[in-house]
Amino acid sequence: MNDIHTYQKIASQVRRDILRMVTGAGSGHPGGSMSSADILTALYFKELNVAPESWNRAGTGHDMFFLSIGHVSPLFYSVLARRGFFPVSELGTFRVYGSRLQGHPSIEAGLPGVHQASGSLGQGLSVAIGAALSKRLAGDKSRVFVLIGDGESQEGQIWEAAAAAVHHKVDNLIAMTDWNHQQIDGTTEEVQSLGDLTLKWNAFGWECIVANGHDFNSIFEAFGRADSLLGGGRPVMILFETEMGHGVDFMAGTCEWHGKSPSKEQCERGLAQLEETLGDY
DSSP states (O other): OOOHHHHHHHHHHHHHHHHHHHHHHTOOOHHHHHHTHHHHHHIIIIIOOOOTTTOOTTOTTSOEEEESSGGGHHHHHHHHHHTTSSOGGGGGGTTOTTOSOOSSOOSTTOOTTOOSOOOSTTOHHHHHHHHHHHHHHHTOOOOEEEEEETTGGGSHHHHHHHHHHHHTTOTTEEEEEEEOSEETTEEHHHHHOOOOHHHHHHHHTOEEEEEETTOHHHHHHHHHHHHHHTTSSSOEEEEEEOOTTTTSTTTTTOGGGSSOOOOHHHHHHHHTTSOOOSOOO
């Protein structure tokens, strides 16, 4: 698919899924799921070299993706289902006891598309580095992607991993940050300022790209630039500038919806702003 409008339509449906899943469960994290929706739509429907029928948990012979910010699982599940990894109807079981779609992705139930359980913030980048090193040792030329959050970047393990990746020249890794400037208690600047993330990642020795995480042309340009830098001896970080709750006016730009489910009335108000393009589950 090369038509930008097609990706916009998929992302709209993904945001509808997110709202309906979190509302139906009465719990979840819609804010960050909405801010990252365009990024993962672009990744799974164009950039990532992986197919549901050939996916394997070891990641042998295909690109791998790790979701470090595990609480944005509604987004991850929607994208996986819409891409064909499991039935779209299963989205209706989000956070139901015994469901494969728990609040944070797990591997216990063997959900296709999930390589590693996630939810304890700060760990995903380390896991992705390990996977990238494993691919290099095996002579596997496919890539590893990981999505982290800006609030998550207050975790010390992120920066230990950042240093380790440069030391070991992990140049088959593309990390991404959802840079929405919000976290559970307020803005990242209020809670614990991150300063200029571009300067920080450059200082650690990473190749750093800044892109608009809600503009598909910018997203695909960033992926192309990142891919061209692989094999150069340095890992790559794409800082995607986004807006928490993007797509729904009363959710946008605030931390209020980090971990709060809408009422049925609020859900309907949000859905009215999002085009149904692939059919609701």
